[in-house]
Amino acid sequence: MARTVPTSTRIGFTALAWIIALILFSPILWVLLTAFKTEAEAIANTPTFFPQNFTLENFGAVQARSDYIKHATNSIIVSVGSTLIGLIIGIPAAWAMAFAPTKRTKDVLMWMLSTKMMPAVGVLIPIYLIFRDLRLLDTVHGLTIIMTLINLPIIIWMLYTYFKEIPVDILEASRMDGAELWNEIVHVLVPMAVPGIASTLLLNVILAWNEAFWTITLTSGRAGTLTAFISSFSSPQGLFLAKLSAASLLAIAPILLMGWFSQKQLVRGLTFGAVK
């Protein structure tokens, strides 16, 4: 029997959830509204809520000053590329840790996670120098490499937790059925782990898309991604709130749409195992 919750409690919790959601959403809403205002209205002393003079001029100005399409293309290449490479490395790695662990496997996992606890700026100088010497500065492939490395621990961790849920019997059965390692991974493990792999993919595309520190420090003109694109609008030439908002909106819109359409998949993947 379902537990009965008093109606008042239910209303209370629903209201609270809405309030929190609105607070979290308010900056995005603000950006959304400001992007369609004129520059003067955006910085007016008595702020308006809805744009009084609805305009698209900010978008035109943004594209004219800084090539949106180029930055967006770079973002797509870097985020999707680094995630795919990460999966190609991460799936076999997570397979090994989940199904053929050694005494040290837990330590390796902890060590990988610990690299995420270090502030990125701590390795800025060495990475920068390596990139300079290898001529990777301001290149899309260089950025893809660094993004792969940054997100690999998360990819492996996520895959590892999903793989742990798969009964090893089934993989052993495939071995008995004559499947060599490659076939075991491609025909049995991966199809069974599709929800987990899909949410790993989605999450890492989002993380790589939003990554700003390395994309801004390691690029200048050519390989800049959308985070670099936004930051170029919060520049010393003065405050252009409306243009900044338009740029931000353009930068987050694709990933927001992707997140929206894949939210079911994301939630399913992130709670995988919890509701078995």
Next chain:
Amino acid sequence: MGSISLQNVKKSFGEVEIIPDITLDIKEGEFVVFVGPSGCGKSTLLRLIAGLEDTTSGTILLDGQDMTKAPPARRGLAMVFQSYALYPHMTVRDNIAFPLKMAKASKEEIDRKVEYAARTLNLSSYLDRRPRALSGGQRQRVAIGRAIVREPKAFLFDEPLSNLDAALRVNMRLEITELHQQLKTTMIYVTHDQVEAMTMADRIVVLNAGNVEQFGSPLDLYKKPANRFVAGFIGSPRMNFIDGPEAARYNAHSIGVRPEHFTIATTPGSGTWKGKVGVAEQLGSDTFLHVHVDGLTLMTIRTDGEQTFNHGDDVYLTPDPTRIYRFDAAGKAI
């Protein structure tokens, strides 16, 4: 095709020695059952043969060929798991076809063999379902189908029936025995159910703490158990054991009498041992009496279902003198 030979096979997990030293020869076409109490190493031994575990030392020969280091995929054996281990993302058809696909069989061959296996196992109408839409018995049949299509050198079964209910278990037991008679392929079958062991096996391996206690035909084990462990393990209900002075009268450290080897009487003074009936379990065809024997232990006696006994009845028991098993201090049969 299908002889399996283990030579001085040892297996430890880290520091823990699970299989101290096993040498075993399984003949081509034989149905061999590994039986023993829980945790004695039956599954481990089977997995060593399968190649799913590495031996610590020793040699495994399949058809005379050294396969000790070969990966499972190369050994040409098929296994049926306790959990069925079907591929949940594939239909029944694809599950059964999987080993053939791995062997790069042609499309026509795959279709033909899958249809044939499905017909043999009564699965034809389920071929397009996913495993989760099948009952336990049907899943087990799919697992068997997946094993037979590739015509392995030998089948390995690890307690395949233990997740089924009693009636289905009896059915599947017969089906597997039938299958063995049809295919005449070597089968190794792990169970801790001694009824399965007795009814299915050509020969039984009784395992205890990783050691082979005895390897012989079911009736050999029943009639001539090598030691007290086998005597106690094979036969249902269990053999009655008597230690101490009463055993010494038979020149043994302990003696054993099976429940079915007694004559029972109710007239005073007409038996070797006197006792009081505790519980009488009436099965209809048989009755199992649990008798508190004066000066000795609680004994189980099997009688036909015709006579009725009540709690507290005095009974007089006479063991069949030709069927008293004698054991020395180490438990060996004498």
